[in-house]
Amino acid sequence: MRSCRSYAAACLPVRAGWLRAALLITILLLILPAQAGQLDRAALETYFPPPLVVGEKDDAVPVWPILKQQAGSYEVFAYAFESIDLAPIPGFGGTPPDLLVALAPDGTFRDVRVISQHEPVFLEGLGPEPLVAFVEQYAGLSARQPIRVGRPNARSAGASPQTTVDGISMATASTRVINQSILASALAVARQKLGFGAGAVGLKVEARTDLDQPLGLPELLARGWVRRLTVTNGDAAAAFKGTGVEDRADGPPDAVLTDLYVAYLNVPAIGRNLLGQLRFDALMRELGPGNHAVMVVSAGPEEAPENPIGERFVLGAVPDRLAVSQGGLIVNARDMAVERRDAGLPEGLPPGNWTILRIDQAAAFDPSAPWTLTETVVRERGQILSEKIARTFTVETTLPADLFTRIKPADGPSWIDPWIARAPELGLVGLMLAVLVPVLARQRGLVANRRRFADFRLVFLALTLGFVGWYAQAQLSIVTLVGLVRAATATHDLAFLLYDPPSLLLWAFTLAALVVWGRGTFCGWMCPFGALQECVALLARPLRIQPITVPAGLDRVLRQVKYGVLAGILVAAAAGSPLADTVSEIEPFKTAITLYFVRSWPFVAYAGSLLVLNLFVYKGFCRYLCPLGAALAVLGRVRVLDWIPRRAECGSPCQLCKVRCRYGAIAPSGRIDYPECFQCMDCVTIIQDPAQCVPQVIARKRTRRAAPQPVPVA
Structure with a gap:
């Protein structure tokens, strides 16, 4: 100590x-200024060309209404906004992605586009094309549903297309950040503009099947489980008063214009009693889990033009005169085109036309909460240039909560998902660390056995390369430090670290090891590219390649280069310059580990040349160029232990450890240069081995010479 x-x-x-x-x-x-969206009206008009119209930007929330002309007036087609204005979640470059999101009034995504992003894997690695294709999957999905990033081709493997988007291999953490940016910004707009928020997302409501009981139509009506909407001529005249078309109906004011019965069928006590056992069971099979069915029966005059399900009703279509709404939002409901003949409806229901409307689970419809059926009555005024005038009539249904089970989504932030999904990887990485620490700490144990320790190190490095690097994608990088600097200077958000659990676990271990042992624990054992270099270096002997000894003076100068590279990257990141991302490419980690060498040829040639250099100058990149190694060497100066054992004879007269150290981390005096030590433990093996350690060998020989010789017997 x-x-x-x-x-x-x-x-x-x-x-x-x-x-x-x-x-x-x-x-x-x-x-430094805060980051904000970059699109103005002119830029938005390129994304939403005519016949769409970009409206006035909202004063309270940075949202642009996109309008579409409908029946002589403009209706909201979508709300357009940039995710960075509402959910600036930093990515792995430390800068939030900026995505243009168009959200329809019913909460579905019209479109999602990438405006800008600084995710390292999409800048020069995979390129932007996979990201563009990734965000295109959101069109048609609902912000009311919890959308998760699955594995590549998750949808074709059976994942729900309403709640899952296919992930991108080698970009799992980045796509999760982008997914969260889209959902968080969309929900912020939904709370302000659409009337729903995070509480409605992911709620699963199912009708209980254990409460079935025989009930007739009068009792269903009395309980409010079946609702009735009756519009008389007098009701219509009052609604159209002052329009000039209030007297278009034939008959007295109390004559029925339309008469509708409305029922939610998923509840067995309602559906079975209205449809009968066979038709109810068939309907539930056709409907599928998670979807909803609403029945509307017309008892009004079939020939009346105001009858919404009269002769002109189109089977299988979205009814233009009927609408289901909840919380002020229209819920997409489409006729199921169920066979009408021989319906077998029970006695008591009127003999008129009827429809069953299907509500998809993506609409996040909650049948246990109040919902409304709206009927629209349309009349025309004028003969040459006629004008359509519409009035609506509504009936609300509120069913008892005990008819349903409500399963709320699990509480917790979005980064919980990757921790759950990657639990096996975390477990194995944790196991590797649990094995490594006692092996390094017990220097008289496995480390002292030259042959067994060499085999252990080779197997461990193979796991680091194959599992930690290529499979778990947990290669630590200077990019994370760039993200930290940008977070400190601009975004003030470190949540991006939580989306890559294996890497975060390794960072925690590395920082702890820096305090105790120094830089070498990570660089010598847990760095996948370092492990790749050591594996490639095994080819030097069979290829008869002789290592090059770098002159001591030049070696000292070259070791300082990595600190200059580190300073340049961090200064550029603090200044908000994109040069930080460019200079970070000095690391070959993205090419060799993240992208498996599947990249444009200049990057592959660069990574390959470093591996070839490694055959002549052992781990030359790590010693001279690696900015991450430089950062760890600086931070490692706070370590509390000089833990590699030394003898009084080390350096003078013994130089064996110095000669054997392939990193040049032992000074002629025998002192360990911890910022340059990679903890291969070769010197520890030597000093613990009486057959290798020169002072021990000499001491043993002296002991044998000093021992008394037996006297020969005459």
């Missing part, structure tokens, strides 16, 4: 550096 005085002296430069960095961040926080 170093002394308190020497430890404090070593920490002073670090503290001064942190104070300068904190001062720089404070200044930037004051001068």
